[in-house]
Amino acid sequence: MSSLRFKAVEDAFKKKAVAVSAPAQLTSEYYGRDVFNKEQMIKYLAKETLEALTAVVEKGVTLDRDLANHVAAGMKMWALERGATHYTHWFQPLTGGTAEKHDSFIEYTGAPGSPIIEEFSGKLLAQQEPDASSFPSGGIRNTFEARGYTAWDPSSPAFIVDDTLCIPTVFISYTGEALDYKTPLLKSLNAVDKAATEVCHYFDPSVKKVFSYLGWEQEYFLVDDGLYATRPDLVMTGRTLIGHESAKNQQLEDHYFGSIPTRVQAYMKDLEFEGYKYGIPLKTRHNEVAPNQFELAPIFGETNLSVDQNLLIMAIMKKIARRHGFRLLLHEKPFAGINGSGKHNNWSLGTDTGVGLLTPGKTPEENLQFITFVVNILLAVYKNNALLKASIMTAQNAHRLGANEAPPAIISVFLGSQITAVLDKLEKSSSEEAIQMDAKQRMKLGIAKIPEVLLDNTDRNRTSPFAFTGNRFEFRAVGSSANCASGMIVLNSIVADQLALFKKTVDAKIASGISKEKAIFDVLKEYIKASKPICFDGNGYSEEWKVEAAKRGLDCETSVPLIIDAYTKAESVRLFENINVFSERELHARNEVQWETYTKKIQIEARVLGDLVMNHVIPLATKYQSSLLDNVYKIYQVYDKEKASKLSAHDTGIIEEISERISIIKSNLETLVEARKVANKIEGEKEKAIAYHDKVLSYFDVIRYNVDKLELVINDELWTLPKYRELLFIR
DSSP states (O other): OOOHHHHHHHHHHOOOOOOOHHHHOOOHHTTTTTOOOHHHHHHSSSSHHHHHHHHHHHHHOOOOHHHHHHHHHHHHHHHHHHOOOOOEEEEOBBBBBBBBBEEEEESSSSTSSSOOOEOOOHHHHHEEOOGGGOOOOSSSOOOOOEEEEEEEEEETEEEEEETTEEEEEEEEEEOOOOOHHHHHHHHHHHHHHHHHHHHHTTTTTTTOOOOEEEEEEEEEEEEHHHHHOOOOOHHHHOOOOOOOEEEESSSSOHHHHHOOOOHHHHHHHHHHHHHHHHOOOEEEEESSSSEEEEEEEEEEHHHHHHHHHHHHHHHHHHHHEEEEEEEEEEESSTTTSSOOBBEEEEEEEEESSSSSSTOOSSOOOOOHHHHHHHHHHHHHHHHHHHHHHHHTOOHHHHHTTTTTOOOSSSSSOOOOOOHHHHHEEEHHTTTTTTOOOOOEEEEEEOOOOOOOOEOSSSOOOOOOOEOOSSSSETTOOOOTTOOHHHHHHHHHHHHHHHHHHHHHHHHHHHHTTTEEEEEEHHHHHHHHHHGGGBBOSSEEEEEEEEHHHHHOOOOOOOOOOHHHHHOOOOOHHHHHHHSSSHHHHHHHHHHHHHHHHHHHHHHHHHHHHHHHHIIIHHHHHHHHHHHHHHHHHHHHHHHHHHHHHHHHHHHHHHHHHHHHHHHHHHHHHHHHHHHHHHHHOOSSSHHHHIIIIIIIIGHHHHHHHHHHHHHHHHHHTOOOOOOOHHHHHHH
């Protein structure tokens, strides 16, 4: 096995960058060519069909079957001309990824055995029936209750992958419950649109719609595929369960924004060319802080489409990585001791009139609207901080939060000094005082030929999980492997609920005879005071903040199974049911799925850890120990006892250390296995997940610590698993 490791290292060093040919056209000329977008619809749909479909998407008009038939005909013609032979409903089950079942376009023209034609009707476009019992449902569907439906989402355009037309859809049970992420996301977007539009009417009655926007930043690691294949833990769990830190990791801060390695540069180019074909507006690429860690980010987009594009790009990233001799790691913490990977969700709201609701304005009225939305968001996050944390908490993300620049597992909001000063002034001022927001300040460096630097109205705080960054909030706690929809569902829902309450409260004051402006000011002042506990601009890593956050009443829970519980608290159920995003049954079902998923992930890791320890680490440790014993024996055969004792002291010290560490490892592994057996007998998914967190996971660290110490003393030629220095620095 050690020879396999060295062969993988040798092969990795020999690999060269894969040649990537740039498309002959400008990016703008082939951008979105594999997407059935507006440009393609103009070519393949009749004018009346396109107008009707646009009304469905933009005005919420119900989609009828006749329209679906017309769209399906045009979509089929486009897909066939692009070389498609199959179609699929592409949906987002509660597994966290995507799912698809491919069907050919072929149909008999008549009776079985008659000639075939390519057929694709509105019925096939609008609806399909996958097996709902085969996906996580939290008890909503049983094995003997298999029927479930996917239904076309016309607001997210279809696209072609290889030879298959992919149609974005929702996924629901036979009884109507959501079994996916898209259904509640669409409902939450509708809720925030309705609530925000009504609040906008205080300032501009012409606003007809408010959009939720999302710009994600996808962090990831690349590892040579040969080295990856010789690490069972990476293959089976996506992270290294053992492995000592490299002497050099990220402490020199030389990888961040550094020159992109040649093989990686080729991968990034290939990925961008592919992404542009699908209309994914990839804008930024760079080295991240940790070695072999990188990031890509697109231009902002409408939230529903942006979520779909992120799921698609993650699939494309995996495929392109294989083409370049890499394996993509999206696990939130694949390597101990260095940065994990997140997926910062930059979120904002904007009107159909082109106004960014989180962008400071130029007039007092515009600034009042801006402050109105900022303050309501603050209060929404404060009141629902536990729920917002639950939306991003997984077994994987728990390893990342609070470590190496990732935000802590306590939700707080960073506003920056200028916005904080404005809110403090408003809280203490009379309602007649205008809200003043400074434009970007100028900084002169006093260096010839260097232009003035324009300063934003906020700095950055990398320890804040939810930070205002100028014209948006950056939800930094989201994990790299996550479906963005999970956090976006909760964020849009809590903001919608809060804005509806704000509208109701202000209207009541206006009805009592108070002017609109004074009513808004009075309510905002109350909200500013009430939301102060969520505002924190300091160091989120400090022990003092943990104590302070608890005093402020913020949720400080770190156990994943208990954090998930926030979804089914009475106030959460009320909120989701009031805005028609989730029913109580759906919430309980999703919790069951999350608890079960957590248990299975820890269970798999525990089994893989046991395999690594018993079949890799301990055998080679005892083999090395045996060689040392043999050496000590030979020393005593040659030298007198006193001299032999001195000459063999180093070896005997290592022999004893190996014995002690093997004993500790075996003892803890045996206890872990017994704890797992006990946990497996527990009936309830929540109780089982808690047992895995409290009684099983607790042994991982002590086992790993002793294995990693053995890695330092055992002869490198015997060690079978690629080490951190090889996984992280061979590019």
